[in-house]
Amino acid sequence: MRYVVAKDSREVVDLLMEDKANLLLAGGTDVLVRMRLDERYPDRIIDIKKIPGVAEITEESGGFRIGAAVSGAQMGEHSQLKALWPGVVEAVELIGSTQVQGRATMAGNLCNGSPAADSVPAMLAAQAVARVEGPEGVSDQPVLALLDAPGQTKLGKAEFITSIFLPARPNLAGDAYLRFIPRTEMDIAVASAGVSLVLDEAGIVIEASVALGAVAPTAVMVSGAAQALIGTRLEAAPLQACAAACAAACSPIDDKRGTIEFRTKVAGVMACRAAITAYQRAGGQP
Amino acid sequence: MSKIHVSTQVNGDQVEFLCEPEETLLDVLRDHLNLTGAKEGCGTGDCGACSVTIDGRLVAACLVLGAEVEGSAVETVEGIGAPDALHPLQRQILQHAALQCGICTPGIIVAAKALLAQNPDPSEQEVRYWLAGNLCRCTGYDKIIRAVLAAAGEMRGENP
Numbered sequence: 001m002r003y004v005v006a007k008d009s010r011e012v013v014d015l016l017m018e019d020k021a022n023l024l025l026a027g028g029t030d031v032l033v034r035m036r037l038d039e040r041y042p043d044r045i046i047d048i049k050k051i052p053g054v055a056e057i058t059e060e061s062g063g064f065r066i067g068a069a070v071s072g073a074q075m076g077e078h079s080q081l082k083a084l085w086p087g088v089v090e091a092v093e094l095i096g097s098t099q100v101q102g103r104a105t106m107a108g109n110l111c112n113g114s115p116a117a118d119s120v121p122a123m124l125a126a127q128a129v130a131r132v133e134g135p136e137g138v139s140d141q142p143v144l145a146l147l148d149a150p151g152q153t154k155l156g157k158a159e160f161i162t163s164i165f166l167p168a169r170p171n172l173a174g175d176a177y178l179r180f181i182p183r184t185e186m187d188i189a190v191a192s193a194g195v196s197l198v199l200d201e202a203g204i205v206i207e208a209s210v211a212l213g214a215v216a217p218t219a220v221m222v223s224g225a226a227q228a229l230i231g232t233r234l235e236a237a238p239l240q241a242c243a244a245a246c247a248a249a250c251s252p253i254d255d256k257r258g259t260i261e262f263r264t265k266v267a268g269v270m271a272c273r274a275a276i277t278a279y280q281r282a283g284g285q286p
Numbered sequence: 287m288s289k290i291h292v293s294t295q296v297n298g299d300q301v302e303f304l305c306e307p308e309e310t311l312l313d314v315l316r317d318h319l320n321l322t323g324a325k326e327g328c329g330t331g332d333c334g335a336c337s338v339t340i341d342g343r344l345v346a347a348c349l350v351l352g353a354e355v356e357g358s359a360v361e362t363v364e365g366i367g368a369p370d371a372l373h374p375l376q377r378q379i380l381q382h383a384a385l386q387c388g389i390c391t392p393g394i395i396v397a398a399k400a401l402l403a404q405n406p407d408p409s410e411q412e413v414r415y416w417l418a419g420n421l422c423r424c425t426g427y428d429k430i431i432r433a434v435l436a437a438a439g440e441m442r443g444e445n446p
Contacts, residue, residue: 002307003290003351025351025354028349028350028354029331029349032331032348032350033330033331033349035308036329036330037330045307047351047353047354049354071343096331097331097334097346097418097420098344098416098417098418098419099331099334099337099344099349099397100346100349100419102340102343102344103349186418186419
């Protein structure tokens, strides 16, 4: 294995175009574990952390651009980012221990392709957009469009993510992320939900997005659940409809962490509770 | 395979080493620099026994490549206190009997020091969450948490 520190994104794309087994290194909290457990090393590991801007959070058009090598700890310490997208930040901060937070990145969480990735439902609800560099140049792609299957994304050959953009939002807006795990810390979601809401002056939901994690081969957007919340103040009936839409969108697996039945039920519960938190963060009184 | 030349700072000293690209920072500390305070428990970032800081940021040294610390400042447990001048965390861990086999202790001291650097007056819950990635199979954690809280008090200048 060779270790290469890339100076810019062009160099990364050029290296990825060569016929070699490459792995990209940002936080390394998945990549290094996998290399060690599989005892399989790529021809090259390409460290992207020294690319200008890639380890920074920058304000842009009222939103925030999160570089692909920004750690969870950096996101948690950024008070303006936390104020704008508290749900996304709380999702990222749930990943691993303090030590893992010192290195783990949101872009890496997406690229690792786990259906249970904590940041992904929160990013979907936030309508986050990934900036992708590749042989064709730079493109901006919704995170949703990059989800493919367990362990893989729809990134093409020699494409990689340099940053993720979280857009601006109106004053009366809030988001939240919740997951069920059998203990209080350091575990993988059995079912999870990210919800983002925008309210009008009267406290009525005018925009909503609901996304679920760990209940399908990828995180899923549930437009039926979002529709159920729009035009309401999260009264009992719309919340029930939201939970039912979530259950209908689930196609989970049975495993040691949870059964199909349990995951299907809990996904809706998480979505409703996350919706209530998002509603309160948006300034609403349910 | 050619080795990588890395120049970095460890516990305030300028250090140079040669490492293989596959070697982790933990391998480098233990096998090349003879700093065996950081322990390898799991090697996959789960146990926290290899906790160190890089540029002040708490990380698991087993999840960092040695080559990555070029130009950084690494702090390990060897940089904390001295046999005749223990750090309050070390003294309180001894006084509270907060260790048995001792394998997790260096990681806990490094992690707790990083917590107190940014939060000198943590609640018990904050200490428990911060140290959730430092596994101890001997003590049941309670004495560790109490030792960290006592050290925090001592460092704030409060009487025990």
